[in-house]
Amino acid sequence: MSDHMPDDLSAAGRDLRAYTDQLRSKYAAVKNIQGEWVLLRHAEVVAAAQDHKRFSSNVSRYLQIPNGLDGEEHTQYRRIIEQYLTAEALTPFVPVFKHIAQDLMAHLPRGKAIDAVQEIGALFAVRAQCAWLGWPAELEEPLLQWMTDNHAATRSGEQEQLSKVAQTFDAIIQSVVAPRRAAPEQAPNDVTTKLCRDQINGRLLTEEELVSILRNWTGGDLGSIALCIGVLVAHLAQNPDSGDYLRNASDSDVEAYINEVLRLDNPFISNRRITTCPVRIGEHQLPAGTKVKLNWTSANRDESVFNNNAFQPQEHAADNLVYGTGKHVCPGELLSTWQLRIALQALLKNSTTITLAPTLPLEREVAPVGGYHKVPIILG
Ligand code: HEM
Numbered sequence: 001m002s003d004h005m006p007d008d009l010s011a012a013g014r015d016l017r018a019y020t021d022q023l024r025s026k027y028a029a030v031k032n033i034q035g036e037w038v039l040l041r042h043a044e045v046v047a048a049a050q051d052h053k054r055f056s057s058n059v060s061r062y063l064q065i066p067n068g069l070d071g072e073e074h075t076q077y078r079r080i081i082e083q084y085l086t087a088e089a090l091t092p093f094v095p096v097f098k099h100i101a102q103d104l105m106a107h108l109p110r111g112k113a114i115d116a117v118q119e120i121g122a123l124f125a126v127r128a129q130c131a132w133l134g135w136p137a138e139l140e141e142p143l144l145q146w147m148t149d150n151h152a153a154t155r156s157g158e159q160e161q162l163s164k165v166a167q168t169f170d171a172i173i174q175s176v177v178a179p180r181r182a183a184p185e186q187a188p189n190d191v192t193t194k195l196c197r198d199q200i201n202g203r204l205l206t207e208e209e210l211v212s213i214l215r216n217w218t219g220g221d222l223g224s225i226a227l228c229i230g231v232l233v234a235h236l237a238q239n240p241d242s243g244d245y246l247r248n249a250s251d252s253d254v255e256a257y258i259n260e261v262l263r264l265d266n267p268f269i270s271n272r273r274i275t276t277c278p279v280r281i282g283e284h285q286l287p288a289g290t291k292v293k294l295n296w297t298s299a300n301r302d303e304s305v306f307n308n309n310a311f312q313p314q315e316h317a318a319d320n321l322v323y324g325t326g327k328h329v330c331p332g333e334l335l336s337t338w339q340l341r342i343a344l345q346a347l348l349k350n351s352t353t354i355t356l357a358p359t360l361p362l363e364r365e366v367a368p369v370g371g372y373h374k375v376p377i378i379l380g
Pocket of ligand 1: 057067081216221225268321323328329332333335336
């Protein structure tokens with residue numbers, strides 16, 4: 001194959017997963033039209049994600065805490081973030097998430113088509129995340145609008161549009177950070193306030209650092225949760241027996257089931273790295289400074305690791321890359337896993353049937369995101 005793939009690996013007009021399945025059988029890595037090397041197989045993706053010295057995460061000109069940091073600097077910020085995402089810190093929010101899920105699912109219309117990505121996924125993600133962070137319900141609308149605008153800008157790839165939505169988002173975050181900073185003694189005792197009081201190297205986090213952390217917790221993750229819910233509901237609608245199994249399964253079995261569905265159809269496609277020295281990937285020698293993409297979606301469908309992609313939740317759990325691996329592994333895994341399980345259980349409890357709407361097609365997303373753009377279903 002030539003050194004340069006005449007393709008951007010975009011899903012426009014085709015199923016991205018089918019395309020990377022096809023490429024992966026022949027190549028460990030391909031170069032896209034942006035000149036980035038996309039790693040497609042499990043072994044190479046895991047090796048690069050765990051080799052923090054040769055594959056740096058410092059890929060963006062913007063401050064990205066902690067995902068754009070390396071080494072000790074990354075460890076310091078990561079420590080701050082992790083304290084909010086442990087089982088102990090998250091357990092008090094379980095009844096809150098359950099209440100949000102029950103309220104949402106009980107009020108969904110029955111017998112007419114609804115879109116599971118927007119009307120279930122995005123709504124649940126925004127409400128649950130606002131409750132966790134202590135953000136007011138009035139932010140629900142602006143955040144949903146921001147998700148739609150951000151999605152359109154990401155699809156268009158237009159720099160101007162992207163920076164406009166980034167500014168809108170920063171303004172939303174400023175609106176919660178500024179009052180907590182201005183009057184700390186009157187601030188509510190929530191996750192956002194605690195973060196505003198956190199220190200690094202004996203000083204408070206700067207506003208820029210706070211905005212970056214909160215952008216990371218909300219920006220990408222609201223979209224990821226919504227897309228994951230879309231994938232899960234599409235699976236339920238296409239596999240009616242799975243509903244009967246999940247209604248009676250333990251929490252941990254439901255979580256393993258969810259992770260296996262997401263492994264096969266991972267909507268969080270890739271993360272970037274940059275090589276710090278020459279590295280060899282398959283037959284290719286990449287010089288220092290090469291931009292690399294770890295394609296989790298493709299690696300998660302590597303037939304040689306996942307028994308030809310048989311559906312085996314327990315057997316595949318250890319190799320599943322939905323939440324990444326290495327030092328940058330998703331610190332929000334537990335929060336997401338609980339939120340997704342709680343949403344799914346509430347949906348199943350509140351509906352007797354979940355079927356695909358007969359006249360409206362399932363619509364796939366386009367790169368750089370995966371999963372579905374629309375999952376039209378009818379609830380009974
Ligand atoms: C289903 C939803 C989610 C998926 C699929 C997901 C997936 C991932 C993946 C694959 C990474 C690794 C990035 C890399 O190696 O460069 C990551 C990192 C990260 N995720 Fe998530 N994530 C989700 C939800 C969340 C949530 C809810 C939060 C926080 C509230 C969160 C916070 C983060 C942060 C801060 C990082 C960067 C960690 C670091 O660089 O050390 N994620 N996520």
